[in-house]
Amino acid sequence: MVTNGITWTKEDIELVEKFIEIRNRGYYVSGEQLTSAYNRILHKNVNPTNCGSCIRQRVSELEAALNRFKRLSEETKPEPLIIVKEEENKELTQAEIMKERMAKVRAAKKNK
Numbered sequence: 001m002v003t004n005g006i007t008w009t010k011e012d013i014e015l016v017e018k019f020i021e022i023r024n025r026g027y028y029v030s031g032e033q034l035t036s037a038y039n040r041i042l043h044k045n046v047n048p049t050n051c052g053s054c055i056r057q058r059v060s061e062l063e064a065a066l067n068r069f070k071r072l073s074e075e076t077k078p079e080p081l082i083i084v085k086e087e088e089n090k091e092l093t094q095a096e097i098m099k100e101r102m103a104k105v106r107a108a109k110k111n112k
Helices: 010-024 031-042 052-075 094-111
Strands: 082-085 090-093
Touching: 010 031, 010 052, 031 052
Parallel strands: none
Antiparallel strands: 082 090
């Protein structure tokens, strides 16, 4: 999924969450692995570093970008469509409605 020009894959999300967890435990992430993900995700071109504060800063930037992505994903998540059938007075999801329609189409084809 793309937000603010940044493409997030499931693997990227898991990797950044792993970096955050390592940082929060007080340890350092591999500078090369972090920089590779940092450059790919944020579309940057920085060199790997062993500087502790630089590594923490990169993890923080990735964390901020991930939090923005998650917030935007939640804001743009569509509400589930629920339709009430008056004759039966029951709620159906869009998937259930489609199943019913397909069943009716199959039944009509059999009757021909």
